[in-house]
Amino acid sequence: MVTLAEYLGSEYGSASALRIEPPESEEQIVRAYLLYLQSLPAEARDFDATEGNARYMVESMLGPAWKRGEPILFAVMGETIVGATFTTLVPKQLTTPRPAAWGHGTWVREDMRGQGVARALMEAVRGRLRAVGVVRQIGQAHIDNHKSLASFQAMGFSPCGAILENKHI
Numbered sequence: 001m002v003t004l005a006e007y008l009g010s011e012y013g014s015a016s017a018l019r020i021e022p023p024e025s026e027e028q029i030v031r032a033y034l035l036y037l038q039s040l041p042a043e044a045r046d047f048d049a050t051e052g053n054a055r056y057m058v059e060s061m062l063g064p065a066w067k068r069g070e071p072i073l074f075a076v077m078g079e080t081i082v083g084a085t086f087t088t089l090v091p092k093q094l095t096t097p098r099p100a101a102w103g104h105g106t107w108v109r110e111d112m113r114g115q116g117v118a119r120a121l122m123e124a125v126r127g128r129l130r131a132v133g134v135v136r137q138i139g140q141a142h143i144d145n146h147k148s149l150a151s152f153q154a155m156g157f158s159p160c161g162a163i164l165e166n167k168h169i
């Protein structure tokens, strides 16, 4: 378990009560992933923010990754989940030139934003990735999700490609 204070220093005061830890159940991941989907602007979602879609993502991908110990992590304050990040390892067979992880989203509760929670989650993810020899993180964000793009660039990501969409086929 990693405390926010360990990453950010004691000046964060009450935020230092925050803990970064893995989920306890698949059901928690479903709820957290639904909160993540709901927090995105509608045009920035890959699919609708429904419980069914969150459940499908967890049953097909995030749950098995969590069971394998991949870095799906929650930011927890007291008994409350205030943030989450969902990262899976890219299968080695698909990875060139270096082992990589794929970020499926990061969410921080609105009233907790701007206090380093996402950065603490990201540092914890990176620690776990480095421990298994993974040194490359890939993720995606919608071009109109300016806050997300700004925050992920502040956390060391840089644009490396583009996803193109045709809304009128």
Ligand SMILES: CC(C)(COP(=O)(O)OP(=O)(O)OC[C@H]1O[C@@H](n2cnc3c(N)ncnc32)[C@H](O)[C@@H]1OP(=O)(O)O)[C@@H](O)C(=O)NCCC(=O)NCCS
Pocket (backbone or CB within 6 Å): 036, 039, 040, 104, 105, 106, 107, 108, 109, 112, 113, 114, 115, 116, 117, 118, 119, 120, 140, 141, 145, 146, 147, 148, 150, 151, 152, 154, 155
């Ligand atoms: C994006 C999000 C996860 C950031 O969480 P957060 O806890 O507020 O981020 P942090 O406080 O840890 O900030 C991390 C870095 O990003 C920067 N940052 C955070 N929000 C920012 C914003 N709105 N604009 C510009 N930079 C921002 C911070 O300055 C910080 O960099 P610094 O340490 O160099 O100052 C949060 O805004 C969120 O949940 N948004 C809704 C869901 C979403 O869009 N997720 C991303 C899609 S994958």
